[in-house]
Amino acid sequence: MKESAGNFDVLSPLEKDILKKLWPDNKLRVRQIFEKLKKKRKLALTSVAVLLDRLYEKKIVDRKIETARGGARYVYFPKKDKNSFEKSIIEKTVNKLIHSFGENATAYFEGRFAKK
Amino acid sequence: MIHANQLIGNPSMWIITATSIILAVYTFNEWKHKRNYLFVYAHLLFVITPFLLLANKINCTMSIIDGLLQLCGIAISEFMIYSAPVIVFATMLTGYFIVPFIYTKRFAVKEVKKPEVSEFNRLNKANARIYFLDSSEPLAFTISNKIFISVGISQIFSRKELEAVILHELGHIKNKTSINKLSAQIMRFFSPMSYFGLNDYCHDCEEKKADHFAIKTQKTTEHLNSARRKVKMYWRQNENE
Numbered sequence: 198m199k200e201s202a203g204n205f206d207v208l209s210p211l212e213k214d215i216l217k218k219l220w221p222d223n224k225l226r227v228r229q230i231f232e233k234l235k236k237k238r239k240l241a242l243t244s245v246a247v248l249l250d251r252l253y254e255k256k257i258v259d260r261k262i263e264t265a266r267g268g269a270r271y272v273y274f275p276k277k278d279k280n281s282f283e284k285s286i287i288e289k290t291v292n293k294l295i296h297s298f299g300e301n302a303t304a305y306f307e308g309r310f311a312k313k
Numbered sequence: 314m315i316h317a318n319q320l321i322g323n324p325s326m327w328i329i330t331a332t333s334i335i336l337a338v339y340t341f342n343e344w345k346h347k348r349n350y351l352f353v354y355a356h357l358l359f360v361i362t363p364f365l366l367l368a369n370k371i372n373c374t375m376s377i378i379d380g381l382l383q384l385c386g387i388a389i390s391e392f393m394i395y396s397a398p399v400i401v402f403a404t405m406l407t408g409y410f411i412v413p414f415i416y417t418k419r420f421a422v423k424e425v426k427k428p429e430v431s432e433f434n435r436l437n438k439a440n441a442r443i444y445f446l447d448s449s450e451p452l453a454f455t456i457s458n459k460i461f462i463s464v465g466i467s468q469i470f471s472r473k474e475l476e477a478v479i480l481h482e483l484g485h486i487k488n489k490t491s492i493n494k495l496s497a498q499i500m501r502f503f504s505p506m507s508y509f510g511l512n513d514y515c516h517d518c519e520e521k522k523a524d525h526f527a528i529k530t531q532k533t534t535e536h537l538n539s540a541r542r543k544v545k546m547y548w549r550q551n552e553n554e
Contacts, residue, residue: 226468227468227469228468241546241550242543243469243543243546243547243550244550246465246468246469246547247547247550247551249449250449250465253449262422262423262445262447262464264422264423264425264445267425267426268425268445268475269422269423269425269445269464269467270464270467270468271464271465271468
């Protein structure tokens, strides 16, 4: 076994929640996402800002600068829709499993989908 | 055979001795305040290396004292005397023009007009300007008369907190401290002797004066303190995430 199972988690729970808010509306600012999330959990505005920056660095979301009322803000939007994103995660996860566990992984998949 | 009169009567010997004492005191002072020793030694090497290269170029043998006192000493002393105004000029040019130009043309997103800045310019006959930087990190700094604020700051601060930060930076412009800070940083890189030329430069004092200006204008410490807390929280969470 080359990697532990924990390495297959791509996003933290809060990152997942942020993406869930972004997918329907498509374009949101940090404060707007914060207002939506704080109804369900206790969190700080800075946490949302930090995590959006993380998602931007991971190239899961993109951003552009919006200037208005003498200020400037980032507007974030997902790079892929929900289906495409989930497919890419599945593909990466399966590839990692096969890379880590080799024949055992491929045998498992064959057996699992054969039963279906 | 070296005579004592040769040592005492030679001006280059005095310059070299004075420089060595200054460097030694500076090194001791840095050590005493537990600052970055490696930076100090690298600094000294950076300063001394050109002179060593020059001495080698004009065929000086530094290991022989009389050679040092004669041609090497004169050449090196003249070089040091001429290089000082060049370094000062280069620093002023960099601080007043080059660095602000690079930031406004390369990194800045937009110049904005803020009422507190317009009011400040009117009252102080100044020409302060604000630019937003394309960065998600909470940054705010002043170079010359230009204030740079990151987009990251404006998206986590309230209107009053942002105003407090802008007023803090205007305080630096009012106290003319922004150029001092940049000059001190650049000069320290070039020469430890600049430490003595700027020995009344106190970073914490200048920050407090700038805070005082913001607090006096807003008539409360609430927004500035709140802004500081958010910045600390951002960096703490950035490390943890």
